[in-house]
Amino acid sequence: MAVKGKRRGRPVSSQPGLSAERIIEQAHQLLLSEARVPSLRSLAAQLQVDVMALYHYFPNKAALLEALCCTLVSGVYQPEAGQDWRQELTRLSRSYLQLLADHSGLLQTLLSMTSAGPAQVFGERFEQALAPLALDSEQRQQALCLLVDYLHGFALALHAAPGALSLEDLDGPLGFYLDGLALRRAPS
Amino acid sequence: MAVKGKRRGRPVSSQPGLSAERIIEQAHQLLLSEARVPSLRSLAAQLQVDVMALYHYFPNKAALLEALCCTLVSGVYQPEAGQDWRQELTRLSRSYLQLLADHSGLLQTLLSMTSAGPAQVFGERFEQALAPLALDSEQRQQALCLLVDYLHGFALALHAAPGALSLEDLDGPLGFYLDGLALRRAPS
DNA sequence: TCAATAATTCTACATTGTAGAATTACCTTA
DNA sequence: TAAGGTAATTCTACAATGTAGAATTATTGA
The missing domain is CATH 1.10.10 (Arc Repressor Mutant, subunit A)
Structure with missing residues (x-):
């Protein structure tokens, strides 16, 4: 019809x-x-x-949704060099989570895209924000995986059990994560 | 028919x-x-x-799947008291992730259940495994959220981009997480 | 014995993504 | 300027899915 x-x-x-x-x-x-x-x-x-x-x-619905995802990268915060890394990483994470929450139906699509999507961009900007810490590349990689998958998991929880959770609940665990990072910069 | x-x-x-x-x-x-x-x-x-x-x-498919989820708790590792907490937490996390990976279609259902599911049980056993660290309750809560949502995110990635990721990729970020925990136990 | 209830099948529908063909406009080339 | 190809669209149709409602048959309790 x-x-x-x-x-x-x-x-x-x-x-x-x-x-x-x-x-x-x-x-x-x-x-x-x-x-x-x-x-x-x-x-x-x-x-x-x-x-x-x-x-x-x-060609199909999945392709349409992927294209949609590509337009979302502008919602990812761009960290500024020279600022406090904790603040910048917090802003970056919040913006990304906000994006995920606003488009939670796209999570699957998001994660199945190998490039050019918000996840990719998040990764790049994570590196920028984290530059002041001068971690070695392996630690950076692990820190990124931990954070990005955490955010995806959080978004999924937000999606599956709306009302039980809100964006503010990011702060605690994120702070915990950042503390861990900070401790690592200055080994005693 | x-x-x-x-x-x-x-x-x-x-x-x-x-x-x-x-x-x-x-x-x-x-x-x-x-x-x-x-x-x-x-x-x-x-x-x-x-x-x-x-x-x-x-009453409907969702209820059937929830019931299925409830039977999965036996797959969650039971930490043993007195063992090295890192080892126990690693085993617990691996078993939970394995469970999620083996039943990735159930992720949504899993997360929308408020009780009696594997997620709940994971939380309880996390507390047990972490007891030796004697963290205060707020830190424990944050550590749990970070880990459990990370694992959910990881499982989602595994589901959405199979082949790009494998269970072994848990080790790096998990080690990073555990290091963070360890640093917190003994503040200088 | 008979009515209620439990356990099942049948029919039917709305929603979804998508394949294939028909239709109409536009564009290029002879 | 006519014709043939291609672009952009609608129409018809189908298969898969979850589920509502009614019909059917067995079991059970009064």
């Missing part, structure tokens, strides 16, 4: 028309307003277009 | 018949063999029973 007996076939190209960008933007809005990944049908309905039109721009 | 024109209505009670236990056990086997949560139809097919028969034992 379509959007109400619209004329079939390619439309005249005067109107703005469909585009990958419009699709993604609309998907993003729906994701935020419904707080879950929209069905292709509801997405198509919002765009006043037949479902199958979406398939002209993306 | 059923299992091929089986006689309708309640069956004679000589045979073993269906039960919540049989359903859960079969679901568990399918979960392991297909490496994903089975559909109710495939589950019913294995049990040679109509799909709707399952609804006599569970």
Whole structure:
């Protein structure tokens, strides 16, 4: 079914028309307003277009969601050099968790992307924020894994049991983590 | 549709018949063999029973999966008192992660259960393993959150990008975490 | 003996993602 | 300028899924 007996076939190209960008933007809005990944049908309905039109721009739903994920990197905090590393790492973590919480339906997609996604960017910026500590590369790697997977786990908990947990509950464990990092910088 | 024109209505009670236990056990086997949560139809097919028969034992699929989760607690390592806390915490974490990895389709269910599940049990046994450290309760709580959510995040990554990650990749970050804990026990 | 209740199958539906074909507009080249 | 190819769209259809509701048959308690 379509959007109400619209004329079939390619439309005249005067109107703005469909585009990958419009699709993604609309998907993003729906994701935020419904707080879950929209069905292709509801997405198509919002765009006043037949479902199958979406398939002209993306091979399948997963690809569409990946594309959406790629647009989210701007929400990841960019640490400033020269600032307190704890503060910068806290801001970075908060922004990333906020992003995950706002798009919790995308967690799976997020994690299955190997590059160019927010997870990747988080990793890069983590390194920047952590530079002042001058840890060796192995420790940095482990610290990153611990933090990023922790944040993913936190987001998952937030998603699975909403109400039982809130963003503020990040502070305690994050502080604990940061303390551990700090102790490591200055071995007695 | 059923299992091929089986006689309708309640069956004679000589045979073993269906039960919540049989359903859960079969679901568990399918979960392991297909490496994903089975559909109710495939589950019913294995049990040679109509799909709707399952609804006599569970109000819905989520409840069935929760019940399954409850049977998994036996897979969580029980720390022994008097042993090295690092070793015990490592064994505990490994066993829990293994459990999560073997049942990754259940992550969501796992986290939405408020009690009696493996997550709960992990928490309790974490406290036991950590007793020798004599941390104050706030630090214990933070340490637990950090670890458990980390493990959930790790399991999610394992699930979303299989092949990119393996269980051994736990060791680095876990060691990092344990070092942090150790530093905290003996403040200089 | 008979009514209630337990355990089951059958039919049906809404929702989802997606394949394949038909339709119409646009663009290039002869 | 006509024709053939390609781009962008709608339509129809299907399979998979969870689940509601009713029909059917056995068991049990009064």
